[in-house]
Amino acid sequence: MSWRRITLCAERCELLGDIFGKPFRAVTLERRGLTTNVRDLARTIPEERVFDRLTILAAALVDAGCFNDDLL
Secondary structure, three states: HHHHHHHHHHHHHHHHHHOOOOOOOOOOOOHHOOOOOHHHHHHOOOEEEEEEHHHHHHHHHHHOOOOOOOOO
């Protein structure tokens, strides 16, 4: 593979990361953000497949004092 082609692939990968984000990065949550409401929502959303409640989870995180943009 030529150097030009490798560079082009790397640029495309970076562009895709800019568009879709980087889903495999570590995100930490402070202990105070783990309220019972946040924990309950975080458990039930994937279990019950009610992904429309993600906005409610985000609001609960903000109410708990979490302002991490990557997490929200």
